[in-house]
Amino acid sequence: MNLLTGNDLKTGDVIWWAGDKGWSLHVADAADAGDEGEAILAREEAARRVNASYIVAAEATGKGPMPLHIKERVRASGPTVRTDLAINTDIPIVNA
Amino acid sequence: MYKYDEYDQAMVDARVEEFRDQTRRRLAGELTEDQFKPLRLMNGLYLQLHAYMLRVAIPYGTLNSQQMNMLGHIARKYDRGYGHFTTRQNIQYNWIKLEDAPDILADLSTVEMHAIQTSGNCIRNISSDQFAGAAADEITDPRPWAELLRQWSSFHPEFSYLPRKFKIAVIASDEDRAAMRLHDIGIQLIHNDAGKLGAKFFVGGGMGRTPMIGPEIRDFVPADELIHYAEACLRVYNRYGRRDNKYKARIKILVHELGKDEYTRQVEEEFAHMKTLGLNPPVAELARITEFFPDPAYDTTANDELDLTDPDFRIWVEQNTHPHKQAGYAIANISLKPTGGIPGDASADQIDLMADLAKEYSFDELRVTHAQNIVLPHVKKSELYALWQKLDDAGLAPANLDLISDMIACPGLDYCSLANARSIPVAQKIGQRFSDIGRQKELGELKLKISGCINACGHHHAGHIGILGVDRKGVENYQLSLGGSGAEDVSLAKITGPGFDEDGIVDAVEKVTDVYLRDREGDERFVDTYRRIGMVPFKEALYD
Ligand code: SF4
Numbered sequence: 001m002n003l004l005t006g007n008d009l010k011t012g013d014v015i016w017w018a019g020d021k022g023w024s025l026h027v028a029d030a031a032d033a034g035d036e037g038e039a040i041l042a043r044e045e046a047a048r049r050v051n052a053s054y055i056v057a058a059e060a061t062g063k064g065p066m067p068l069h070i071k072e073r074v075r076a077s078g079p080t081v082r083t084d085l086a087i088n089t090d091i092p093i094v095n096a
Numbered sequence: 097m098y099k100y101d102e103y104d105q106a107m108v109d110a111r112v113e114e115f116r117d118q119t120r121r122r123l124a125g126e127l128t129e130d131q132f133k134p135l136r137l138m139n140g141l142y143l144q145l146h147a148y149m150l151r152v153a154i155p156y157g158t159l160n161s162q163q164m165n166m167l168g169h170i171a172r173k174y175d176r177g178y179g180h181f182t183t184r185q186n187i188q189y190n191w192i193k194l195e196d197a198p199d200i201l202a203d204l205s206t207v208e209m210h211a212i213q214t215s216g217n218c219i220r221n222i223s224s225d226q227f228a229g230a231a232a233d234e235i236t237d238p239r240p241w242a243e244l245l246r247q248w249s250s251f252h253p254e255f256s257y258l259p260r261k262f263k264i265a266v267i268a269s270d271e272d273r274a275a276m277r278l279h280d281i282g283i284q285l286i287h288n289d290a291g292k293l294g295a296k297f298f299v300g301g302g303m304g305r306t307p308m309i310g311p312e313i314r315d316f317v318p319a320d321e322l323i324h325y326a327e328a329c330l331r332v333y334n335r336y337g338r339r340d341n342k343y344k345a346r347i348k349i350l351v352h353e354l355g356k357d358e359y360t361r362q363v364e365e366e367f368a369h370m371k372t373l374g375l376n377p378p379v380a381e382l383a384r385i386t387e388f389f390p391d392p393a394y395d396t397t398a399n400d401e402l403d404l405t406d407p408d409f410r411i412w413v414e415q416n417t418h419p420h421k422q423a424g425y426a427i428a429n430i431s432l433k434p435t436g437g438i439p440g441d442a443s444a445d446q447i448d449l450m451a452d453l454a455k456e457y458s459f460d461e462l463r464v465t466h467a468q469n470i471v472l473p474h475v476k477k478s479e480l481y482a483l484w485q486k487l488d489d490a491g492l493a494p495a496n497l498d499l500i501s502d503m504i505a506c507p508g509l510d511y512c513s514l515a516n517a518r519s520i521p522v523a524q525k526i527g528q529r530f531s532d533i534g535r536q537k538e539l540g541e542l543k544l545k546i547s548g549c550i551n552a553c554g555h556h557h558a559g560h561i562g563i564l565g566v567d568r569k570g571v572e573n574y575q576l577s578l579g580g581s582g583a584e585d586v587s588l589a590k591i592t593g594p595g596f597d598e599d600g601i602v603d604a605v606e607k608v609t610d611v612y613l614r615d616r617e618g619d620e621r622f623v624d625t626y627r628r629i630g631m632v633p634f635k636e637a638l639y640d
Contacts, residue, residue: 010123011193012147048125052143069570071509074518075145079510081438081520085176085191094571 001032003065004041005075006053014075014087015050023049025087027076028064063090070094097160097461098243098388100208107251108205111212115139116198123195140211141197145513148192151214152204156224156242156266157185157464161451164462166207168447174200179447180511181432181440183504183555184263185223185464186214190511212250217258219249219330223265225273226465229389230427230473232419236293238268238285240386241322244377247385248323255330259337260345262330263302275466275582277301277310278558280347281329286316293319299329299359300351303552307588308348313360321367324376328366332359391422392459398424398476409484411533412495417480426477428458430470430487431494431502435531436524439505440468449490457483466555466582467504469497499536500544500609501527504555508548508565509572515548517565517572518598522546525602530609539609542622543581558582560623561608562589563601574601578608578634579626587623590631593639607637 004017015023019031037055044050058067078086122132140151171179175189222242229237265276268285276282282298294316301310317325338344351359404410418427454462458472487493496502508519545559556562562577573595580589616625
């Protein structure tokens, strides 16, 4: 599956495209953009609902959609060394 | 310390207002990200892994308590209560909101600070010896020279779009505490045989994917021609540096490809031409700047003896203080490397406390080191015990300076969008493995440096033990290297062989230290033993 991610323009927060629900801080809310990623991102960037956006390969898991690459997992989680500041501490960073 | 004049202040204030307008236009949709990105980068604002990151310049690592307090204020008001001191003597904030950035820059401007030229292909913050003005072994205070270079390089119209970023370090002692020869230009202030002050120039050093030690290109540039000579070095680079390939664009590649002799010939030719233009700053300007760096009003009757009956204090004094040029005083190093902590991180409260302690004990002065620690440069020996107790209460008294747990680690994949692997968890695990201070002292001086990618912000090439995080098919992997040094015995570390996983690299570090303990002779440091016995015994321990 393909997720869409980027940063909130004003706050810089990592955000995930959640289909009709707009953008979410939680990767668990992310929706599969299928082959529509580029078109959706062009629209959303133009409306300044996301900044520096791109498409991320992911898989469906028991915990919801999960990016395949470690970098995206860290983005979805927050810094692994400051779990007090993390947004989703239950994201497995190292892909088992 | 240098004080802004009206021009300095006006330039910084104008830049804040310009950036405020640029930010407003970006938020209103009048600028696209492609248009805005170079503008925010010129003001030190990156978009990192989790948020915007602001890098604030700390010129040659020197701060007063008011500025340090401002750094604490920014951490508390605009960030999440902490900042990260970097290997370039700067500070980074990891959780900045774009809408706050102009206000932060305005706050910084009130204490003569900014984030200009902390990004982009320009001359970055000038770095220097963290003990400048205090060290017993310096021939002069290098900071007036660093300040002169700062003024020359700030908004220099010819050098705002260099082929690549450009880093300059200035030192004034034979002991190199600033990794001077791993800079694009390294300047060592010296006296010549006639006793005249001038500088040795080393050009084309650097780390990154192609590490190089800067060769000496001039053994003596008279002090009053130093800016001319630097300008000539930059001009040749600006003209011929590779703009077609980002990975070959640093000056080290130009010097390497042309050869040191040909590069030097071109610089000398340019230098001869520059001298005809009369552009060197007048000697009076250096004299004006130098007046801002007087010695503090030392108590010349201060007692040079120390009561070391408290054993914990004694360990800290032995490890974390350095000889001062003034009898009765010491240079105190505050380690930001607690066991299991994040190298270089300090909370807003710790930042404020260090500011207060500088005011109380160190003539209002602090320094940031490239090893991500803080220095109080002028502490009366008779007050060291009181200082140490206050530091200890705040978790700021690890007695580990230059020991294995005093690691440099870049932010790595926990924060940095360029990273391949996490650096900080590896640093934490190594710190925990070697947490016993007796064991650390037994290992002696051991500089361990970790980078999360080939860009080498964690100086792994210059580590007695270096660790580089790489991405092996989506999995973090760590390459071990040995034998580097960023000091006066400068050398580049060599890779031991295949990499390790996160736990494996901690075991590997332990194994190489065991080889050292087994094979060392006399008072050899780890790196001395490595240089004497070579890589083979270490490889055998790691891979057989
Ligand atoms: S070395 Fe790489 S991972 Fe570390 S801070 Fe620099 S760019 Fe980021």
